[in-house]
Amino acid sequence: MKTNELPNALVNFDQLPNSAYVRLPVMTNLYGVSATTIWRHVGAGTIPKPVKLTPRTTCWNVGEIRKALFIKE
Numbered sequence: 001m002k003t004n005e006l007p008n009a010l011v012n013f014d015q016l017p018n019s020a021y022v023r024l025p026v027m028t029n030l031y032g033v034s035a036t037t038i039w040r041h042v043g044a045g046t047i048p049k050p051v052k053l054t055p056r057t058t059c060w061n062v063g064e065i066r067k068a069l070f071i072k073e
Contacts, residue, residue, distance in 0.1 A: 018063030021053065027060055031068075 009016065010026045019054035021029075027038050041047040046048070 013062070016062045018061070018066065019050070020062040021059035022062060022065070023057075027065075030044055030065070 006010060006029060007026050009020075009022045010029045013026070016022070017065065020027075022031075024038065027047075028035055031041075034067075038047060042049055043067055046068070048060060048068050050058045050060045053059055
């Protein structure tokens with residue numbers, strides 16, 4: 001993937017099931033902020049906490065993201 005391309009999970013976000021997980025690049029594009037800001041909002045509780053799928057893989061649940069975005073609006 002080129003750096004200026006959107007991740008497939010972001011392009012198809014509306015079709016993802018609530019049980020799906022997305023990684024940090026999707027979160028930064030979805031919220032339109034930097035990775036640092038994503039983590040700041042996670043700490044503040046305004047963005048759901050991610051889960052560790054493996055020691056090096058951190059993901060967010062799509063259903064929780066949708067709830068957080070809906071409440072925010």
